[in-house]
Amino acid sequence: MNSYDAWAHPRLAAQVLRPRRDGHSEVALRVESLQGAQQVLRLEQAIHALPGVRGVSVDAPARRVRVVWDTERTTLPSLLQAFAAMRCAAQPLRSDSIDDTRTRESHDMLKRLLVAGMFAMQVMTYAFVIYIGVVDFVDFTTRGLFRWLSLISTVPVMFYSAHPFTVGAVQELRERRLGINLPVALAVWLVFFASAFSTVHGTGEIYFDSVTMFVFLLLAGRYVELRARHRSGALGDAVIDGTPLLAERRKADGTLETIPAIELLPGDCVHISEGSTVPADGVLESSRIQVDEALLTGESTPVTRQRGEHLAAGSVLLTGPAQLRVEHGGDATAAARIGALGAHARLTREASVLRSDVELRRFVARVLILTVATAAGWLLFDPSRAFASAVAVLVIACPCAFALTAPAALTRALGVLAQRGVLVADSAALAVLDRVDLAMLDKTGTLTVPHLDPPDIEVLRGGEASTLLAIAAALARESSHPVAQAVANAAAGLPLLRAEEVRVTPGGGISGQVDGRELRLGQITFALGSEAPRSDDRLWLADAGGALATFRLRERPRHDAQATIDTLRGEGVDILIASGDTSSRVAATARTLGIDTWHAAQTPEDKFELLKAARTHGHITLAVGDGTNDVPVLAGADVSAALATGTEVAQAQADLLLLHGHLRGLIEARVIARQVQQVIAQGRRWSLGYNLCAIPFAALGLVPPWLAAIGMSLSSLAVVVNAWRIGRQQASQPVLHA
Template sequence: MTTDTSSECYHCGLPADPQSQYHAVVLGKDRVMCCPGCEAVAEAIVDNGLEDYYQFRTEPAAQGDVNFQNTLSKLSVYDDPALQEDFVYDDGAHKEIQLTVEGITCAACGWLIEKQLARVNGISQVSVNVSERRAAVSWLPDAIQLSGILNALKKIGYTALPFQPDQHEASYQSEQKQFLKKLGLAGLMTMQVMMLMTGLYFDLFGSIERETRQYFYWVALVLTTPVVFYSGSTFYLGAIKAISARTVNMDVPVTIAVFGTYIAGLKATLLQSGEVYFESICMFIFLLLLSRYLEHRSRHRATQISANMMQYIPVTAQRLDADGNITACLAKHLLPGDKVVVKPGDTIPIDGRIIEGSSAIDEAMLTGEFEPVIKQVGATVYGGTVNQKSTLIVEVHQQLKYALVNQIIRLQSTAMANKPKAAQLADTFSRYFVVAVLFISAATYTYWYWQGNDEAFWIAIAVLVATCPCALGLATPSALTCAMARLNKQGVLLKRADALEQLTTISTIALDKTGTLTEGKFSIVQSWYLTGQDPAHLFAVAASLEARSEHPIGKAFSCNNLLTVSDFAVNIGGGISGTVSNKQWHLGSAAFTGTDAQTVPITANVFLTCEGQCLAAFEVADGLKPDTAATLALLNQYKLILLSGDTQRNVDSLAAHLPLTTATGSLTPEQKYRAVQQLQAAGEQVMMLGDGINDAPVLASADVSVAVGNANDVARNAADVVLLSDSLSAVPALLDIAARTRNKIRQNMLWAIGYNLLILPFAVSGLLLPWMAVIGMSLSSIIVVSNSTRLLK
């Protein structure tokens, strides 16, 4: 065994005394450590058979905890059940938590954490998101405690704490800043190197001495190096992650192309022989970074959500004790059996059962339907809904974290975790393409070397450069970037670019009703007045009564000629009554007004009676958006399925005016979710359009989900595509651009592969010089980008 005499800590890279008492054997060598924390971390990594981490990593780890043992003992505080109430979810057999993990520096860290925790007895599932520095962990509470999980992470150098939602936006901002720094550097250096090298290639500087030319090469090398090692690091980390997972993605050929051309140029500069092509490296990295940045920005704009995803979950409650006293408390502290007082206008703090009072409850945040639901004694109410009319006393059924609104959010997370993801077509091609190019380059070098050709190395480099997957690497991102730019102009934001590919496979479109197909407000669809009566007067009577009502239906009766109303009364769930012009009037349902709906020649749901006689009837409904019918007519090649939480009667009434395949009403959020799951199980590719928190689970489970412009933040977060406008007219355009984008990607890839097959014989035979290969490679990339820009037209 050899000893490492380095003056830096092998684990974290900080200065360390070569005579330090802290050592660990890593990769067959005795390594110097700077502190007991780093020593403990390194030993834990080695003891668990995970020392490959030190080979995979691209940056030093964070320094271990100097007070390592004290820190481990302090973690036991997280085992306190009271402390876990806020961030641990108990599903019975398992417990789940989201952790913020400090110290993650690269993809290898995610690999290390997953491998380490997978070895810990009692941990059922681990998923690490490297970019967001988060880990989702599920464990058996009988086998291990939360402190044991945090200890296991601490032993390999990572500090983990319960995830705080407000860090989500900060993570996006940090990533965006990194993109801008790398993109700015690549763009600046690309301009400089392009001007310098173009002048050399075409001898724009005139006849210059060899020493001066070599000086320019060194300048280009200096300018290119930070682009390669800093700006291009995004691709290398992705490639390392893919390779460590024993797979290949698009970052692998990009990495090979960059380092292949860079090393070839470096060698040419050092040997003062041959051409260099640093400008191609800079341009390649700049274009790829630009497309990824635009994709990242579009995704960020589409997920402009509040820092707290639990904004719909109540915070406080008014608890009623056994002596009749009312005290304020946190809703999360309520236990089953507690009683709470909910006054008119207050948010119901928790799921429970009404034991006193009756009222109209606004459940729009759960059902998506704005019409209040009448609740009597014994009825179930849900946390987050709003009491509109009368004071209620509610008996608590279960703790807040098990409330329906929390179940919806957890169901959304589960659906997003199981979302099917189509692989990029380019990934499939590049997996074989890269191997083939490397094999051919190696074979070419071997052949010319045994032939005694002094240019064997450069011929092999020419093969690698000429067939460098620059065009293949740009084939997909350039098309996606142009497609997203075109969609952005039409008010459509994509949160994930591969949704465009999945849109081309859609066979069924599922739609929510209220707020998606309809305007989200009541209007009078049709009306009937008894012959011989003055319609204007009757409507003024109805509008005068509704003006005194707080029911949303009242907004449909708008009139500037209101009459005086006296003896006004409200019958919850029935209608309203009052005296107008010395006559007693009733306005409401057929049962409330005593009307036989069959005697009215229209399909009505609001009736106006005077002293027992029906004088007018109205069909009041949430009207369709102006372009709904025309938009659905353009989508007639798909199965159109309506999934709504509204009553079946209202759904049938709406469906009669639209080209729908089926229309189902009275669905809960979970029933919508199951309906889409059944369609997918039957082989259908489903796109879902919705707007409410109740649509979040089904949006997350669909193959592609679309949130309309008036959608709330939860629905936007669950969706893959966000429409900035309330109109659905952008949906046909979205599907059309998706189809065109797929065709452009295929054309680009066919050209990229065709070009490589065409140029390969010339490169292998030695007829193609390196500078010719650079021009060919650049021209191929330009053709691909130019073809993609046609999507902007």
């Protein structure tokens, strides 16, 4: 049985197939090898040729393909084999990942754009005949006919293509707020009704060409912005789709069985073939392998993992095969948590943009006041020109470019940062990050990582150092704390032991059973009891009979800590260490990294008081941490960042998540945040300058509505294109000269 035959199992197929009302089935597939338009076209043609296939939809940026077909005529294994034959191996995704929203939104906007474009060209053809009448005689019957044809051709544009603007304007009026849709809807409907009135009565000017062109160009700008936003969202999908649905579990008799990965339980032994994707988080039981962790860390360089080290779901095995002991599966994996955070970030971004754009409402109010003033002025001097001039002002001053600036810039910024290993949970942080003047950093796990060398192990009783280290590592693997991970990493290559009934005590240590013996690993007071001296800073391993060994962990700065601190300090940011560790260790780290201000033995409450004092003195603060004790400062700082190697509670409170555990992500984020603010400022300066130059001409009746529509639409497109340049230049270089 090949790997595709497993998908014939009803329980497994039920996870990925979504039944449709027409009796067909739908599946979403992850296809990593999609490259180029020609390959996409060949793949579509090959899949369409299969019996029973009704539709194929390819989303190249997201590396997704959706197929609708009759499973009675072509089975799911046969469909997957067809993809493999095209050298486009496909991985089925869970049926709940089939989200029609993005595809439906894109298709709807494209259809409205095409309708507007088709009828705009037709109306321009009719208008050409009418314009000829200005310089050459065209009889009134012919002119009337073409005016009516223009009206008929404009109706689909108004009631279909312009429908989003109309609905948006009604919604804004219901909510009693001024937004971008209100002036757009007013402009197109006023012009349409006035032109329709002139057509019916056979006198007066008509502006059907202006209306249709205006709607078409505005839809074109929105479609470009929509595609950019969807491309950014596809990055989050790549993380969510990274975990496979199938896994090969080793049974008690040593044979392998193919099961859904979601059914993996802690303690299961999983076989991973070379080139396959790791289906769950767990501990490596093979001696030595190489994996590609680019999906999770952003680093394309292969990583070597040894026995006892952790593997994350979504990693790709480059050398193998390998055996994995499962720790977390399904929605509890690191890839699933990161994907969920990315989805939350996109929702938060859209909500924050909607809440914060107060300036847009003011801009719209000024445009409406200026339009009324223009109409009133012309009514006093030349009523025949009042309507055309007012419409030209309303169209040319439309705040589309103003409104698109922030969403386009933020969409681009979040996509660039995701590619560079930084997830933004709250886009409002990018507006503050560049203005930060004080960074409060945790020490252990943030600035430094613990390290254990074999000479730092002192055996008290119970065996050799390697034996006791293997026992300690069995407990340490059950915790994500940096100290525990240092012990686990030091035991790489030693026999792998399994701990049972493990209990983690925050601030104390880990207890559990190894080979039936009750053991404790942690601080001396935790391992030996409350009567033990409190001055010892070693890690202790003990059983019911007392201490077995001590481990003196040493700390070393993260490889990029010094460069990050130097860069922040060079940009005028004061650095402060707030740590719960002892004074000697904090002082040593501060001295190594050249940090003058530090605070040791800090409780979570102490850290929060330091933060409050800094904010009271007017500082804009950045808090960086990785542990549960950092949660108060992460929640209270102006901007907060957490490392992906930290606790889930810390990650949930942070505005930024550094996926690959590198502090240089802070510098990347500040660079992009600076460029975002530049783009937003440039876009709004451009909008202001454009309006100051164009509105006087429109108010004086020198700009016809059709020319105003072209100017407004090109202005909006310029803003969107400018936002694409974020992340392509250094922070010191201007993105666009306004």
